[in-house]
Amino acid sequence: MTPAELVPVPYTWVLALSAVLFAIGVVGVLLRRNGIAIFLSLEIMLNSANLAFAAFAYRFAAGHATAGAALDGQIFIFFVIAVAAAEAAVGLALFIVFHRLKDSIDVDRANILRW
Amino acid sequence: MWAELAVVGVKLAFVLAVMLTTVPIMVWVERRGSALIQDRLGPNRVGPFGLLQPVIDVVKLLTKENLRPEGVKTFLYLLAPVIAIAISLSTFIAVPFGKDSGLELFGQPVDGFIVAPNLNIGVLYIFSIASLAVYSVVLAGWSSNNKFALFGGIRAAAQAISYELAMTVAVVGVLMSAGSLNLQQIVDAQTGTWLGSLPRWNVFPQLLGAVTFMVAVFAETNRLPFDLPEAEAELVAGYHTEYSSMGFAAFYMSEYLHMFVGASLITVLFFGGWNLPWIDIPLNGWAGALLSIAVFATKVALFMWFFVWVRWTLPRFRYDQLMALGWKVMIPLATLNILWVGVGLALGYF
Amino acid sequence: MVTYVFLAAAALAVIFAVLTVVPRDPMINVLSLVVLFFSMAAIFAILGMDFLAAIQVIVYSGAILVLFLFVIMLLNIREVEAFGSGRRWQALVGTLVAAGIGAMILVIAGLLLPEQGSVLPGVADIGTAVPIGKALVSTHLFAFEFITLLLVASIVGAVYLGKGEDR
Secondary structure (H helix, E strand, O other), X not given: OOOHHHOOOOHHHHHHHHHHHHHHHHHHHXXXXXXXXXXHHHHHXXXXXXXXXXXXXXXXXXXXXXXXXXXXXXXXXXXXXXXXXXXXXXXXXXXXXXXHHHOOOEHHHOXXXXX | OHHHHHHHHHHHHHHHHHHHHHHHHHHHHHHHHHHHHXXXXXXXXXXXXXXXXXXXXXHHHHHOOOOOOOOOOHHHHHHHHHHHHHHHHHHXXXXXXXXXXXXXXXXXXXXXXXXXXXXXXXXXXXXXXXXXXXXXXXXXXXXOOOHHHHHHHHHHHHHHHHHHHHHHHHHHHHHHHHOOOOHHHHHHOOOOXXXXXXXOOOOOOOHHHHHHHHHHHHHHOOOOOOOHHHOHHHHOOHHHOOOOXXXXXXXXXXXXXXXXXXXXXXXXXXXOOOOOOOOOOOOOXXXXXXXXXXXHHHHHHHHHHHHHHHHOOOXXXXXXXXXXXXXXXXXXXXXXHHHHHHHHHHHOOO | OHHHHHHHHHHHHHHHHHXXXXXXXXXXXXXXXXXXXXXXXXXXXXXXOHHHHHHHHHHHHHHHHHHHHHHHHHHOOOOOOOOOOOOHHHHHHHHHHHHHHHHHHHHHHHHOOOOOOOOOOOOOOOOXXXXXXXXXXXXXXXXXXXXXXXXXXXXXXXXXXHHOOOO
């Protein structure tokens, strides 16, 4: 275990960055009307979650007894990235269908259940 | 710390100098080479054998009027060629070009003739930077306020991402047999002989992977037969229609730089990097290093000539043929290569 | 020295996150997100996770955002609206919620013990491809295969949705 003075980047800083990015992402999702921009803010939020996982994996990487936690954290980030890719593909296909129907991607226009 | 920075600076300066001088040489090779293949004389008026032709070309490109059409989005329009050149230069820093047998410079170990040594994700780094090259094309097409440019941009981007997959999957065989993502270790794993007589280059056991990778590199660098995005007969000039003088020069340069990086990747991954074929001299000291750099340079030059040769020999693919080839032929072949290499490794042949 | 690189990457990340959310031009948003993902990859590399840094750039910047760019180009999306226009109540509530969540995480982070952490790679090569690869096919094999299925399902879904329903 490395004492705090020797660690170049305390993991709490990484968590703080993750919090700030999450907040920015939430603001984006709530306040934008452009569907693409909402999706991009969602990606920011997913990335901030990844950063949080990375921070804790980094915290537990010291010493080989708990190296498994570091590996699990990184594998979870890997899976989050894969799921984000799948979600982006389907979400953008949905946007294209929506655009075909309404000729706009303003999400305020998605206000009836049919058509 | 300053000595380390000085070593990196020297390597970086060397690489940049070589890459940037390769571009005018390739301009000359392309024009004389195409003339040779098409049974005509090339440029032969400026200097002996037309060797000063690239200089005149540069002067022409610099003194042309730098038009900016109405309606282009200035920031994106100017960013696109910058990204193109920056990406191609950044990719080369992870490619080893010589053998380092513990040499020292300014009192610091040289640590491998590679600008970014000991990058244990070397191959992935190269692919990650190369995948960003799509942005230059897309931005050029989008910001140009021109339908032909937009179509060229979309087609180029679709082609690039399709063949990126084939390229990455074709390399997996090499990674399996070398056991590492580090390019220096991949080159080191290709020394010696295989089956007694062939050099242990990855092209011989993994011919399918090598061919797939080479075709994918052709597609990634937008060279014929895959150069529909910039085809003159189809789309005016594709995504760089609205660029003149320096902007066009930047795209032109970036194409040759991408070709250089592609050729050096083919050399390093499949043709043994800086290893001599059958001769087994120990490459020690600075003399050995220079010999290994010369061998690497020769192989890269041969592949650059191969790029030019193929360009002036084969006709262009149509867009749907291109996409069908990328998705329906290249990716299955690359996957088959993984199977082949896996079986070979398990049975002990590779 | 590494601390400064981290701080620079973090500052870049925050600036470009704001640039992703606030400007109206969708191209600027996507390009800022590319820079954001790059700085996140830099942070992963600082924390010793090289493989993830490369994967982050390849998958996020090189594939997902290219998909976004394609959709923007195909649908010819120009600027739609001003930030927060027509949503004054939601603007207020949203900003408060975001600030609240951010503050909560910061407080929790501040209460955590800062003493653990690893030194940079070299001590434990846990961030390279080999240990991650081994773990993926041994401990996490089920999740790995399941993600494969998920990706195939999403490809099929996206192709079906994109083709249109009159086939």
